[in-house]
Amino acid sequence: MRVVSGLFLPVLLAEVWLVTSFNLSSHSPEAPVHLESQDYENRTWEEYTWTDPRTEKEEEYWLRASQQLSNETSSFGFNLLRKISMRHDGNVIFSPFGLCVAMVNLMMGAKGETKVQVENGLNLQALSQAGPLILPALFKRVKETFASNQELDLTQGSFAFIHKDFDIKETYSNLSKKYFDTEYVPTNFRNSSQARELINHYIIKETEGKIPKLFDEINPETKLILVDYILFKALMEWMNLGLKAIPGDERKWLTPFDPIFTEADTFHLDKYKAVKVPMMYREGDFASTFDKKFRCHILKLPYQGNATMLVVLMEKTGDHMALEDYLTIDLVETWLQNMKSRKMEVFFPKFKLNQRYEMHELLKQMGIRTVFSTSADLSQLSAVARNLQVSKVLQQSMLEVDERGTEAVSGTVSEIVAYSMPPVIKVDRPFHFIIYEEVSRMLLFLGRVVNPTVL
Structure with missing residues (x-):
């Protein structure tokens, strides 16, 4: 078989x-x-x-x-x-x-x-x-x-x-x-x-x-x-x-990105290598939190229809693989419970x-x-x-992933201030994403983006 x-x-x-x-x-x-x-x-x-x-x-x-x-x-x-x-x-x-x-x-x-x-x-x-x-x-x-x-x-x-x-x-x-x-x-x-x-x-x-x-x-x-x-x-x-x-009736982010603001920008693959990617931009209210233990940022990007993407980004480039050993449903629930909504600017790349x-x-x-x-x-x-x-x-x-929505991911910062989420989140390094349905809490899709220019 x-x-x-x-x-x-x-x-x-x-x-x-x-x-x-x-x-x-x-x-x-x-x-x-x-x-x-x-x-x-x-x-x-x-x-x-x-x-x-x-x-x-x-x-x-x-x-x-x-x-x-x-x-x-x-x-x-x-x-x-x-x-x-x-x-x-x-x-x-x-x-x-x-x-x-x-x-x-x-x-x-x-x-x-x-x-x-x-x-x-x-x-x-x-x-x-x-x-x-x-x-x-x-x-x-x-x-x-x-x-x-x-x-x-x-x-x-x-x-x-x-x-x-x-x-x-x-x-x-x-x-x-x-x-x-x-x-x-x-x-x-x-x-x-x-x-x-x-x-x-x-x-x-x-x-x-x-x-x-x-x-x-x-x-x-x-x-x-x-x-x-x-x-x-x-x-x-x-x-x-x-x-x-x-x-x-198009699938959209609840907070879509305006294509007029999409520009080529740098995505850091590691400490020594980088690539250019189309970087999208959106200013609005986003739910997010910062995990002090694992030193990572978590950004919530909701879709229409009660579907949500969580973007998990480590504070330092190159640390993303270490987080996978600790990913559990309890950890994700803790992140969700600690989410706070605030106005911020978000950048993240278009990719396939x-x-x-x-x-x-x-x-x-x-x-x-x-x-x-x-x-x-x-x-x-x-x-x-x-x-x-x-x-x-x-x-x-x-x-x-593009500006209007459906499966994509983002969540990074250009600077870290103490243990708080900065007002600007720029997804310019490897990150993980979790897509789930809100009512059932069923995990639909899971993955990571290490290089957004590679299929």
Whole structure:
């Protein structure tokens, strides 16, 4: 099985795509390894019943569970950032939420140690103890929260490209449709070039050409490819989806930058190297704080629709990597609680990012190994599960930032006075960014900008 995840996140002409695909390939039969776990791990979906909290009017339970889901997904994201940083120190952009959605979609087809490892690796083992369907139900509720906010313009969907003779369990396909809105597309993987063109056609269509070639090649032994996507859009008309942007309804910063003030300026890569970038400018009210312990500035840049970007900038150039070891949900909450709004001048660069990661290697380091081996137990997905395994998980991310808004980041200072935030914040050195949805507090995108001139 092969997994590919791509994320597109441009600005103002902007939409954000996370495309995650799982490619199931066959392998030689081998007895799967099982792990002792809760009784429900060995039950079929038909044997287990879990009731959505809404039907029991347990909204308090839903709020607690969704908050825990948000916290654990964020923790997973910070852990994953640290794994990525061990491999390279350049620009980073990925979606913890999108990757979790895709893995939970797949996890509904897993059992035993395979399932337990995915739960543990995603930090979702505690929540899953309430039942095997609570995680899909929680993600569905979060998606419904996003969908109810028209200003947010966050859209999700899922495709399942299934080989014509692959015996997928009806129970799994029904659950995937129910919780992830999965659309099934018959595909002949034996004709790998034709299958590649078909899948890429769907991806091109859904991303308006922003991801023109997700698959370079496809294994003819593939049985199923699951593609999950997230769209955070701005100036696009989605005629093929039956959705059309309202004229003038553009994604904007709540405090947009005026293009007339954008000028070329210096961005310091380190103590010795610098590049020229288009530097944007805005004067207005911004929420910010300064962390005295870590000596960093945090700037809050809200979007329309209850989405927010936090910009985290170290006081000294070159210290940004050291902060990653300490990034936690508790630290971020402390920053948010200490935020104060004040009038200030903000400068930050226009930039584009384009990143792709082999997430399967990173997930293995986080303890998710069995699903990628011949011991994978995907018996909830198919009766031929002994011949299935996940071979690859990829995530591709693209980010573009301009004056009017959508995914971008900023937060730096030219001078530091005592422990207070200066009235001028100039983003002219490497920084981190965190994009989250205010209501659910779900971490949508996470990354860092080391060189804004490099894709």
